[in-house]
Amino acid sequence: xxxxxxxxxxxxxxxxxxxxxxxxxxxxxxxxxxxxxxxxxxxxxxxxxxxxxxxxxxxxxxxxxxxxxxxxxxxxxxxxxxxxxxxxxxxxxxxxxxxxxxxxxxxxxxxxxxxxxxxxxxxxxxxxxxxxxxxxxxxxxxxxxxxxxxxxxxxxxxxxxxxxxxxxxxxxxxxxxxxxxxxxxxxxxxxxxxxxxxxxxxxxxxxxxxxxxxxxxxxxxxxxxxxxxxxxxxxxxxxxxxxxxxxxxxxxxxxxxxxxxxxxxxxxxxxxxxxxxxxxxxxxxxxxxxxxxxxxxxxx
Amino acid sequence: xxxxxxxxxxxxxxxxxxxxxxxxxxxxxxxxxxxxxxxxxxxxxxxxxxxxxxxxxxxxxxxxxxxxxxxxxxxxxxxxxxxxxxxxxxxxxxxxxxxxxxxxxxxxxxxxxxxxxxxxxxxxxxxxxxxxxxxxxxxxxxxxxxxxxxxxxxxxxxxxxxxxxxxxxxxxxxxxxxxxxxxxxxxxxxxxxxxxxxxxxxxxxxxxxxxxxxxxxxxxxxxxxxxxxxxxxxxxxxxxxxxxxxxxxxxxxxxxxxxxxxxxxxxxxxxxxxxxxxxxxxxxxxxxxxxxxxxxxxxxxxxxxxxxxxxxxxxxxxxxxxxxxxxx
Numbered sequence: 001x002x003x004x005x006x007x008x009x010x011x012x013x014x015x016x017x018x019x020x021x022x023x024x025x026x027x028x029x030x031x032x033x034x035x036x037x038x039x040x041x042x043x044x045x046x047x048x049x050x051x052x053x054x055x056x057x058x059x060x061x062x063x064x065x066x067x068x069x070x071x072x073x074x075x076x077x078x079x080x081x082x083x084x085x086x087x088x089x090x091x092x093x094x095x096x097x098x099x100x101x102x103x104x105x106x107x108x109x110x111x112x113x114x115x116x117x118x119x120x121x122x123x124x125x126x127x128x129x130x131x132x133x134x135x136x137x138x139x140x141x142x143x144x145x146x147x148x149x150x151x152x153x154x155x156x157x158x159x160x161x162x163x164x165x166x167x168x169x170x171x172x173x174x175x176x177x178x179x180x181x182x183x184x185x186x187x188x189x190x191x192x193x194x195x196x197x198x199x200x201x202x203x204x205x206x207x208x209x210x211x212x213x214x215x216x217x218x219x220x221x222x223x224x225x226x227x228x229x230x231x232x233x234x235x236x237x238x239x240x241x242x243x244x245x246x247x248x249x250x251x252x253x254x255x256x257x258x259x260x261x262x263x264x265x266x267x268x269x270x271x272x273x274x275x276x277x278x279x280x281x282x283x284x285x286x287x288x289x290x291x292x293x294x295x296x297x298x299x300x
Numbered sequence: 301x302x303x304x305x306x307x308x309x310x311x312x313x314x315x316x317x318x319x320x321x322x323x324x325x326x327x328x329x330x331x332x333x334x335x336x337x338x339x340x341x342x343x344x345x346x347x348x349x350x351x352x353x354x355x356x357x358x359x360x361x362x363x364x365x366x367x368x369x370x371x372x373x374x375x376x377x378x379x380x381x382x383x384x385x386x387x388x389x390x391x392x393x394x395x396x397x398x399x400x401x402x403x404x405x406x407x408x409x410x411x412x413x414x415x416x417x418x419x420x421x422x423x424x425x426x427x428x429x430x431x432x433x434x435x436x437x438x439x440x441x442x443x444x445x446x447x448x449x450x451x452x453x454x455x456x457x458x459x460x461x462x463x464x465x466x467x468x469x470x471x472x473x474x475x476x477x478x479x480x481x482x483x484x485x486x487x488x489x490x491x492x493x494x495x496x497x498x499x500x501x502x503x504x505x506x507x508x509x510x511x512x513x514x515x516x517x518x519x520x521x522x523x524x525x526x527x528x529x530x531x532x533x534x535x536x537x538x539x540x541x542x543x544x545x546x547x548x549x550x551x552x553x554x555x556x557x558x559x560x561x562x563x564x565x566x567x568x569x570x571x572x573x574x575x576x577x578x579x580x581x582x583x584x585x586x587x588x589x590x591x592x593x594x595x596x597x598x599x600x601x602x603x604x605x606x607x608x609x610x611x612x613x614x615x616x617x618x619x620x621x622x623x624x625x626x627x628x
Contacts, residue, residue, distance in 0.1 A: 035434070140318035142559075143607045147569045148584040148600055149326065155588050156329045232444050236570055239446055240585065255447060266454050273447035281442035288438075 026217075029293035036289020042282035046275070050098035057091055090254075090271060097249035098275060104161060104234045104250075105279075108168035109226035113219050115169060116176025120215075121207045123177070124184025135181070142174045150233060154242040164243050168233050176222055183215045221291045228283035235276050251276045304619060308612055319604045324368060327593045328361045372601070378594035382587050388595045391583065392602065398474065399579035402498060403568060410503040410510065411557070417507075418514025419549075423541060425519060433511060440508030449501045449574040456497060470494055472576030498575045502568060506560060513556050518549040551622045558614030561607045 020028060030036050123134040150167055157163040187193065188211065196206050231251075237243040238252025239259075246253065251272040258268035352358050359367065371378060377388040421433040457471035470476070474494050475487075482490065521527065522545055530544045531537075569581025576582070580603055587596040 035438075136314050137318055140315045140322065143315065143611065144319055144322065144600065144604045145569065145581075145607065148581065148588070148596075148603070149323070151585060151588050152323075152326050152596060152600070155591075156326060228442060235444055236446060240570070240573070240589070255450070259450065262450060262454055263458060266458070269447070269450050269454070273444065273450070276444050276447065277442060280444070281438060284438055284442050 026293045033289035035285045039282045039285025053095040093249040100250040105227045105231035108165045108230040111169045112172035113223045116173035119177040120180025124181040217294045224287035228280035323600045381592035395583040406502040410506045414507045414510035418511040422515045422518035437508035521549040
């Protein structure tokens with residue numbers, strides 16, 4: 001569709017396809033992708049909710065209302081989403097829990113992409129035994145059921161935001177490594193790499209200055225989709241009690257608390273879960289559109 | 301072909317070794333659990349020494365690995381701390397069949413939904429059906445399984461009730477107590493009730509990805525020249541789709557399904573935990589929560605081996621159904 005639009009413009013109108021830079025063309029295609037735009041608006045809404053929300057609704061997420069009357073309040077003017085089992089304002093906890101969940105999602109998705117890119121670059125560029133060892137290791141890591149191992153490592157490393165990020169990165173780099181290796185295998189045969197060799201560029205320089213930038217488009221797509229996955233992992237770890245610890249909120253540990261009140265306060269489960277679901281959905285929609293805009297044939 | 305299979309089976313050995321090292325490595329980070337006991341004046345020092353020796357904590361970590369390794373190879377998997385009195389082996393042999401059964405049913409159910417809807421949405425690309433399938437697939441991929449499980453539980457076990465006042469579907473477990481000796485059909489019906497929610501929750505998350513993949517694989521095949529040839533020679537549309545396109549589009553699905561195994565086992569872990577199904581996933585999680593490391597390590601190792609074997613089978617099937625693949 002995008003190509004057609006570009007061609008239509010080529011015939012007699014102002015812009016020709018040469019006027020588009022690469023980024024411009026990707027952006028152009030992206031704005032025509034309906035689901036991607038839905039995803040983008042969902043993400044903007046969620047970011048506003050989480051970051052601008054506390055400026056408007058100034059409640060302390062950890063302040064408890066004393067006495068039995070403060071617990072399990074239904075939504076009202078004083079507490080738009082009600083209060084939880086400790087009499088804390090649920091809306092304020094949603095803001096601050098969301099910040100932590102998004103922070104963990106972003107940092108761990110970006111870090112796992114970097115680790116994966118390094119492994120993939122080295123394996124693809126050097127080939128031979130380095131490739132063999134690294135890829136066997138990647139295969140082995142891919143065959144271990146992720147979730148039980150996440151819990152194992154989280155229980156050993158201790159409970160904190162940085163520990164969770166480390167755990168998610170440790171089990172999240174493999175797909176990127178395979179992806180980058182595949183790209184590098186074909187990129188390194190191209191003439192510009194030979195030219196770089198010829199003028200005496202070092203292996204490091206070729207890998208990071210010549211090969212890595214050419215894998216970047218693909219890595220951006222995989223990071224976008226990876227953020228959604230990382231948010232779900234964080235929520236699952238926190239849900240089982242190995243993640244972000246009380247009194248700090250994350251969407252995952254709000255669900256963990258709420259689980260025992262499923263019979264009488266279902267809204268405590270619905271709000272944080274819905275937030276996780278919509279955020280991940282937003283990242284998936286947007287990531288899918290980004291992939292179509294960058295390279296529709298890409299398998300991710 | 302035979303050489304290919306032999307080479308692949310030999311290739312499993314380093315994989316399993318790496319998996320063993322990783323699962324042992326993670327649990328070896330645990331500090332000596334008996335050191336804390338020394339503080340307790342009611343436990344004799346000699347007893348603590350005996351425990352430390354029996355568990356190998358007097359050895360450096362690499363020797364401990366070999367001790368564990370030889371134990372695993374000889375079938376001596378150590379005692380279970382979670383269920384005192386049983387060995388890890390007993391505990392696992394109870395849990396493994398449960399997981400295999402739940403996963404098997406989920407697997408067939410998800411495939412029988414994902415493949416047809418993927419094909420339909422490829423054949424009718426950009427139709428309303430295609431959009432609906434796409435959106436539902438994304439919902440499934442983005443839904444945290446544990447939250448979806450809780451929502452289902454709220455709907456079918458809290459809100460919806462039978463006329464007798466019992467919940468419509470049981471919230472957890474695998475069988476109604478007292479029905480263990482019931483006639484075959486009554487038992488089957490009872491067990492089926494317990495499986496409805498977990499199977500649906502698990503399937504919803506895998507259907508999305510598979511249907512999307514089936515769609516893109518089918519779209520790629522439909523654009524090929526040989527499909528145009530089939531249409532040009534006057535073959536009816538359903539023959540073109542079912543005979544020419546589908547067979548070729550199915551080939552990459554085998555790999556995808558194999559690759560999603562660890563994810564299913566992982567997702568099953570938390571779903572098993574929520575629905576209280578005594579399978580491998582919930583066993584490993586419970587073992588980790590209660591610091592029962594022997595059971596957790598061996599459970600992790602066995603599920604990984606299951607995944608590796610499954611991948612191997614998928615690769616062999618792949619080579620077998622696609623004559624273009626070279627074995628060398």
